[in-house]
Amino acid sequence: MRRLPGRSRLPGRSRLPGTSLLPGTRRLPLLAVAGVLGLTLSTPAGAEARDISRDTLAANDGWAAADGGTTGGSTADDAHVFTVRDRSELVRALDGGSATPKIIRIAGTIDANTTDDGDTLDCDDYATDGYDLKKYLAAYDPRTWGSAKPSGPQEEARQASAARQAERVELAVGSNTTIVGLGDRAVLKGAGLQLRGADNVIIRNLELRDAYDCFPVWQPNTGGLGDWKTAYDNIWLRGATHVWIDHVTLSDKGHLDQDEPTYFGRNYLRHDGLLDITNESDLVTVSWSRFADHDKAMLIGNGDTATGDRGKLRVTLHHNEFAGVVQRAPRVRFGQVHVYNNRYVVPGDAHDYRYSLGISTESAVHAENNAFTTPGHIEAADLVKSWNGTAFHATGTLFNGYPVDLLTIYNAYNSGSERDLTPDVGWTPTLHGEIDSARQADHEVARGAGAGRIR
Numbered sequence: 001m002r003r004l005p006g007r008s009r010l011p012g013r014s015r016l017p018g019t020s021l022l023p024g025t026r027r028l029p030l031l032a033v034a035g036v037l038g039l040t041l042s043t044p045a046g047a048e049a050r051d052i053s054r055d056t057l058a059a060n061d062g063w064a065a066a067d068g069g070t071t072g073g074s075t076a077d078d079a080h081v082f083t084v085r086d087r088s089e090l091v092r093a094l095d096g097g098s099a100t101p102k103i104i105r106i107a108g109t110i111d112a113n114t115t116d117d118g119d120t121l122d123c124d125d126y127a128t129d130g131y132d133l134k135k136y137l138a139a140y141d142p143r144t145w146g147s148a149k150p151s152g153p154q155e156e157a158r159q160a161s162a163a164r165q166a167e168r169v170e171l172a173v174g175s176n177t178t179i180v181g182l183g184d185r186a187v188l189k190g191a192g193l194q195l196r197g198a199d200n201v202i203i204r205n206l207e208l209r210d211a212y213d214c215f216p217v218w219q220p221n222t223g224g225l226g227d228w229k230t231a232y233d234n235i236w237l238r239g240a241t242h243v244w245i246d247h248v249t250l251s252d253k254g255h256l257d258q259d260e261p262t263y264f265g266r267n268y269l270r271h272d273g274l275l276d277i278t279n280e281s282d283l284v285t286v287s288w289s290r291f292a293d294h295d296k297a298m299l300i301g302n303g304d305t306a307t308g309d310r311g312k313l314r315v316t317l318h319h320n321e322f323a324g325v326v327q328r329a330p331r332v333r334f335g336q337v338h339v340y341n342n343r344y345v346v347p348g349d350a351h352d353y354r355y356s357l358g359i360s361t362e363s364a365v366h367a368e369n370n371a372f373t374t375p376g377h378i379e380a381a382d383l384v385k386s387w388n389g390t391a392f393h394a395t396g397t398l399f400n401g402y403p404v405d406l407l408t409i410y411n412a413y414n415s416g417s418e419r420d421l422t423p424d425v426g427w428t429p430t431l432h433g434e435i436d437s438a439r440q441a442d443h444e445v446a447r448g449a450g451a452g453r454i455r
Contacts, residue, residue, distance in 0.1 A: 052204060052454060053081070053103045053180045057244045060431050062285030062316025062338065070242040070285070072178035072202030076101040083107055083182070087114050090171070090188075097172030097198070106206060107182045112169040112191035113212075123214035126165040131157035131215070137263055140218050147220040155217075162215040162231060169211070169232060175199045181206035184452025189254070192232035195240040195281075204246045207451040208234040210254040212270050218263075227266050233273040237281040244285050249451040250274040251292040258352075269295070273328070277335075278302035282312040286320060290450035293324040295352075301333030304361040304388065309334040316432065317342060319441065321449045322356065327385075331358030332365050338429040340368040341441035343449070344383075348375040355382060359389030364425035367406070369396035369435055371442035380404050381413035392421040398438035 057070040064070040073080070080102040082093040093104045113121045131154065139145065139154045150158075169191050173179065175198045181187075187207045195201055211232040220226040234250045237243055252271050260268045274291050276299045277284055291297045301309050313335025322329040323345040330337065339357070346353050356372070359365060372383055380399045384392065384406060394406040411420040436444065448455065 053105055053178055057285060061433060062318065062431055063283045063314040064242055064244045064285035065431050066283050070200055070202060070244045072200060073101045073103040073176055074178060076103045086110055086118055087112055088116050094171060094173060097174035099175040101176040103178045105180055105182050106186045106188060109187040109189060111189045112171065121168065126214055127161045128164060129157035129160045131161045142220060142226060142264055149220065150218055158215050158217065165214050170194050172196065173198055173201055175201065178202040179206065180204045181451060186451065193235045195236065195243060196238045197240065199241045201240065202244045203235065203248060205451055205454050207249040209251050212255050216269060226264060228269045230269050230272045233276045235275045237277045237284065238279040240281045242283050245289060246287045247289060247451055247454050249290045252294050256293060257295060273297065273299050277313065277315060280308050280312045282314050284315045286317050288319045288449045290321045290323065291325055291329065295326040296328045297322060297325045298328050298330035300330050300335050300337060304333060318432065319445050319449060321345065321445050326352055327354040328358055329356045331360060332363040333360040334362045336364045336427050338366050338432065339370060340432065340435050342370045343442050343445040344370065344372040346374040346378055350375065353378055355385035357384045359384065359386040359392050359421060361388045363389055364427055365392055366425055366429055367394040369438040369441060371398040371438040373400060380406065380409045384410045386418045386421060389421055390419065391425045393423050393425045396438050398442065
């Protein structure tokens with residue numbers, strides 16, 4: 001360890017183009033790079049490895065295909081095609097989030113919590129100004145501190161420490177960028193990819209895991225009893241447009257929140273969302289991806305008062321797997337969201353499951369042919385939760401192998417704390433491929449979703 005310096009479905013096929021090398025690296029053919037890293041590229045005998053980094057989103061493949069489509073960095077010249085193997089190379093390739101067309105191929109595992117020299121950093125390396133968790137807990141214990149927002153030396157030290165970690169792990173992704181994993185073992189660990197105001201971005205064939213926050217903040221008034229709030233999403237779209245996320249795997253692998261201690265009667269959460277789409281983001285397709293072992297998976301729209309989101313947050317989710325997810329798969333405000341052919345799996349030992357589909361203020365969710373598998377203590381009525389929602393279209397739902405009318409069930413079992421939902425969401429999706437039965441999709445997604453499974 002080294003302490004930081006102190007401071008207060010239509011893929012294209014093509015021959016692999018030349019790879020621009022970052023300073024200090026040597027040009028190697030892709031297959032040679034894979035061999036050095038112990039990767040296996042699935043290539044039939046006598047065939048070329050397919051370069052998915054030049055792929056663009058197929059026509060009609062969800063909302064990201066609207067208004068010109070999504071091409072990412074497919075037009076990048078050879079000087080802006082990079083193969084990166086560590087955080088330092090990745091940061092240089094990202095170029096501060098520039099809009100220059102670029103293709104970034106991730107080889108092997110990259111850990112964001114490392115120095116520029118590649119030394120591993122842990123939470124103690126980021127801590128500064130006297131921050132100490134035991135002191136923090138003593139200072140803001142609700143029994144003595146009360147319900148006021150934390151302030152004073154330990155909260156200031158926490159903020160300074162959090163800023164040091166953020167400098168390492170928050171990585172800006174600019175417009176006209178494609179990020180792809182090489183082979184079937186490409187991993188980005190501990191990072192939060194930030195698509196802030198970016199347009200035309202593709203992220204594919206990559207595992208993103210454990211965006212771990214070393215310095216959660218105590219919020220006394222959250223949820224009535226207070227709660228811990230964390231800082232990082234694996235991928236966060238803020239005002240981003242034309243984004244295609246495909247065959248990615250997102251999880252907390254390495255540090256599961258369920259293994260963290262309890263402080264002030266609440267789980268000491270270390271992770272925020274897996275994928276959040278907020279702040280007037282628009283025209284997004286998320287396909288063939290896997291969201292696993294996490295609490296709050298996906299937020300679309302971040303506030304009931306964020307009226308600038310009206311007419312935006314148009315998102316398509318298809319052929320994704322949500323496995324071991326407690327809630328927000330997704331939770332939607334304002335957006336027109338098409339949720340079709342997805343697979344939901346709740347583990348048999350899950351006792352903290354809350355819901356899958358969250359219907360919130362002015363949302364217009366059109367759900368078709370999704371399959372849910374749950375243990376016996378979870379009912380079909382538990383799959384949907386509403387906060388100020390008014391409408392929800394749901395057809396073709398399969399629940400533990402049986403067809404169910406999800407909307408009718410929700411309204412029948414609604415406790416009365418929320419109004420019944422109507423089936424008219426005000427729009428009908430037109431940008432989509434063939435919609436399979438829920439049963440067929442369940443099998444295909446189980447076999448094909450996630451990183452390393454592009455066929």
